[in-house]
Amino acid sequence: MKKEVQIDVKDLTVGYGDYVLLHDANYQVNKGDIFIIMGGSGCGKSSMLRILTGLLPPLKGQVIISGVDIASAPAKEVQKIREKSGILYQSGALFSSMTLAENIMLPLQQYSDYSPATMRELAALKLALVGLKGFDDFYPSEISGGMKKRAGLARALALDPQIVYFDEPSAGLDPISSRNLDDLIIELNRSLGTTIVVVTHELASIFAIGNNSIFLDAATKTIMARGDPKELLKNPPNQAVYEFLTRGEKK
Amino acid sequence: MHNKPNNSPIKIIKNGASVQVTWDGDVLNCDSDTIIKQIAAQMSNTVKQLGFAAPAHGQWDSSLLSVLFGAVQEAQRHNIAVDLTALPQNLQDLVHLALAVDRKPQHKENMQFGFLGTIGAGTVKIWTAVNNVLGFIGEVFISLLRFFSFRSVMRGIDFLAALDDCGPKALGIVALISFLVGLILAFVGAVQLQTFGAQIYVASLVTIGMCRIMGAIMVGIIMAGRTGSAYAATIGTMQVNEELDALETMGLPKVDFLVLPRLLALVLAMPILTMLADFMGMIGGAFVGVFLLDLPYQEYWKYAINAFNLKNFMVGIFHGFCFGFIISMCGCYCGLTCGRNADSVGVATTRSVVNAVVWMIVITGIITVICQEIGV
Numbered sequence: 001m002k003k004e005v006q007i008d009v010k011d012l013t014v015g016y017g018d019y020v021l022l023h024d025a026n027y028q029v030n031k032g033d034i035f036i037i038m039g040g041s042g043c044g045k046s047s048m049l050r051i052l053t054g055l056l057p058p059l060k061g062q063v064i065i066s067g068v069d070i071a072s073a074p075a076k077e078v079q080k081i082r083e084k085s086g087i088l089y090q091s092g093a094l095f096s097s098m099t100l101a102e103n104i105m106l107p108l109q110q111y112s113d114y115s116p117a118t119m120r121e122l123a124a125l126k127l128a129l130v131g132l133k134g135f136d137d138f139y140p141s142e143i144s145g146g147m148k149k150r151a152g153l154a155r156a157l158a159l160d161p162q163i164v165y166f167d168e169p170s171a172g173l174d175p176i177s178s179r180n181l182d183d184l185i186i187e188l189n190r191s192l193g194t195t196i197v198v199v200t201h202e203l204a205s206i207f208a209i210g211n212n213s214i215f216l217d218a219a220t221k222t223i224m225a226r227g228d229p230k231e232l233l234k235n236p237p238n239q240a241v242y243e244f245l246t247r248g249e250k251k
Numbered sequence: 252m253h254n255k256p257n258n259s260p261i262k263i264i265k266n267g268a269s270v271q272v273t274w275d276g277d278v279l280n281c282d283s284d285t286i287i288k289q290i291a292a293q294m295s296n297t298v299k300q301l302g303f304a305a306p307a308h309g310q311w312d313s314s315l316l317s318v319l320f321g322a323v324q325e326a327q328r329h330n331i332a333v334d335l336t337a338l339p340q341n342l343q344d345l346v347h348l349a350l351a352v353d354r355k356p357q358h359k360e361n362m363q364f365g366f367l368g369t370i371g372a373g374t375v376k377i378w379t380a381v382n383n384v385l386g387f388i389g390e391v392f393i394s395l396l397r398f399f400s401f402r403s404v405m406r407g408i409d410f411l412a413a414l415d416d417c418g419p420k421a422l423g424i425v426a427l428i429s430f431l432v433g434l435i436l437a438f439v440g441a442v443q444l445q446t447f448g449a450q451i452y453v454a455s456l457v458t459i460g461m462c463r464i465m466g467a468i469m470v471g472i473i474m475a476g477r478t479g480s481a482y483a484a485t486i487g488t489m490q491v492n493e494e495l496d497a498l499e500t501m502g503l504p505k506v507d508f509l510v511l512p513r514l515l516a517l518v519l520a521m522p523i524l525t526m527l528a529d530f531m532g533m534i535g536g537a538f539v540g541v542f543l544l545d546l547p548y549q550e551y552w553k554y555a556i557n558a559f560n561l562k563n564f565m566v567g568i569f570h571g572f573c574f575g576f577i578i579s580m581c582g583c584y585c586g587l588t589c590g591r592n593a594d595s596v597g598v599a600t601t602r603s604v605v606n607a608v609v610w611m612i613v614i615t616g617i618i619t620v621i622c623q624e625i626g627v
Contacts, residue, residue, distance in 0.1 A: 089497060093494045107501045110501065
């Protein structure tokens with residue numbers, strides 16, 4: 001059965017001004033995929049994420065999300081797409097002046113008509129879903145780095161998004177917290193059917209969660225490989241991909 | 252031909268088509284730049300090979316490695332074959348490691364402009380900055396309209412927190428500095444007025460000076476350094492922590508959420524702080540008048556109250572209102588346009604204070620001219 005395409009990237013050129021990081025990128029993310037954007041440092045992974053989330057305009061090309069080209073659509077249309085997306089930033093990006101519950105309630109206040117009491121209930125539920133039951137009234141400064149990421153994920157899930165983007169979810173986490181976060185991503189994908197897009201270069205996470213991927217190469221500024229990361233490891237298309245997926249082993 | 256750089260154990264021997272670099276004993280802290288230049292000077296068109304020979308057990312440091320690295324690069328530039336085999340294995344390995352480039356540096360944008368180019372680039376930079384500032388001012392006014400039509404997403408608690416920070420928490424420093432300014436003003440005035448036996452007019456001088464402009468200016472400078480810079484640092488740090496990106500992707504207007512509470516709080520607090528500064532300045536003046544100039548207490552206040560003029564007072568309060576607007580706008584703008592690293596937060600903080608002070612002086616000049624014209 002053919003899967004529904006949720007994100008369709010066509011002839012995308014990523015960069016800043018005259019400085020091109022990646023050119024003519026074409027790929028699709030299917031609904032329900034856990035899609036990995038991987039590559040070495042400086043290959044344009046995070047810039048690609050900023051384009052997918054509408055924070056950075058592409059130099060060229062189209063990014064069609066749920067049928068809307070966010071590169072050329074009016075701001076209101078782009079905002080509607082954003083409402084259906086959640087983002088977990090590298091640092092969690094929680095607002096330090098608010099409690100965890102208030103952080104999660106913020107998008108609900110903006111986009112829903114729930115009563116304050118219901119919003120609080122929903123915030124408590126989202127926190128419980130990410131393993132932070134009872135931490136509603138904690139401030140970001142009172143919890144650990146791993147918990148901040150979980151709380152950031154709870155906020156990303158506040159509006160029941162169709163797509164959740166993760167920017168380096170394992171960065172700065174110990175192996176166990178990182179593994180727990182990976183398990184959480186898989187569980188959310190399985191139980192909610194959410195499409196997940198993860199930008200990372202953590203091999204353990206890539207193999208644990210990814211079922212589709214693209215490999216960005218800084219030298220050629222292109223997508224050098226695509227497909228299931230485990231398959232790419234079995235049949236690497238070239239030396240660069242093999243070295244990346246084996247932590248620099250020579251073939 | 253033998254060539255031995257001054258105070259260096261390294262010898263450079265040119266023998267027909269070959270250049271040999273050798274040394275005996277230890278090579279520590281050598282002048283690598285000079286030695287590389289001397290090796291490069293031997294690389295004529297007839298040279299086909301560069302070789303190195305070294306003792307296996309001599310001590311060496313990074314300066315020797317730098318010589319080898321530089322010399323090999325020079326040889327490669329001249330298409331001269333390099334023979335490292337006579338070097339100790341660890342030195343060979345390190346040279347190979349330094350030469351094993353896995354990535355070429357990206358082409359850097361050439362920022363060298365000619366005269367016209369410099370003018371053009373400067374004009375574009377100014378135009379972009381003016382555009383951004385005007386855009387920001389426009390956004391703030393739209394946000395204010397949303398606020399007055401009850402459609403703003405500003406959180407009341409943020410406004411109260413900002414008001415607490417720039418109001419009650421600033422009272423102490425404003426009171427102290429204003430008291431001292433009044434004191435200084437009275438001292439400076441008294442020296443001159445005493446020569447005419449008119450020291451009682453110190454009361455008038457301090458009252459008019461503080462109420463008309465000095466109170467507002469002092470509060471403005473204190474608040475630019477204390478609160479404006481804090482706004483820039485807080486919002487700048489939010490930029491570094493990706494919190495601004497989070498706000499944008501959640502579709503929350505940054506101006507409503509971050510700028511409006513700070514702007515309203517400071518615009519509200521500044522006139523009140525200015526009143527306090529005026530009063531404390533007058534007390535500072537009275538302190539000098541009564542305790543140092545031996546003026547009778549009642550007499551001093553009689554002259555002070557006589558000199559007090561509601562128009563002057565209101566001009567001062569208006570200054571405070573305008574300064575509150577300027578300081579919050581500069582602080583928030585610099586924070587929102589901050590870069591994404593720690594250094595940028597420092598730059599944004601400095602810029603916010605400098606811009607606020609400059610604009611306060613400009614606005615003071617404009618208000619003074621307008622007051623002159625309308626006879627206030």
